[in-house]
Amino acid sequence: MSPYAAFGVALTFVAAYGVGRLDGARLERAEQDRAALAVETASREGRETTAKAISSIRVQNTTIQQRLEREVRREPVYSDPGCRLTPGGLRDLNEALTGTGAVAGGGGLPASDATR
Structure with a gap:
């Protein structure tokens, strides 16, 4: 095998590794964005439910x-x-x-x- 062919094969592996790392990072960022959106949605729904429950409390003083x-x-x-x-x-x-x-x-x- 010629040195140029070996260098080409090595360069192909390095490029494939780099592309795989970039793709993995992109997928990880997308997963983190989905998790952050789920947390924000749950937090907002919790605040709305709590506000409704608090607004329905009726205080009554008796004598x-x-x-x-x-x-x-x-x-x-x-x-x-x-x-x-x-x-x-x-x-x-x-x-x-x-x-x-x-x-x-x-x-x-x-x-x-x-x-x-």
Whole structure:
């Protein structure tokens, strides 16, 4: 084999290796771009879902605390180790848990200083 043919074969292998490396790098960049896009999409969907869940939270203040505090001081049943609720206390507690009781402040928001 002549030296030129050997050099040509070696040059062909080097060129093939270089092309393979460039192609592999291009494929790796494409895979990283796909992964980054998947992370961004999942992050955006997570933020949207969280925002919807937070916006659906309804805060409700009830006014049973004072009624139950008076009842605890007044009723002897609360000093009992069984600590059972009286009918009135049970009704107040059920109203608070189900949201059917009285809402503090009538359920409205106070006016802001800018509107006064």
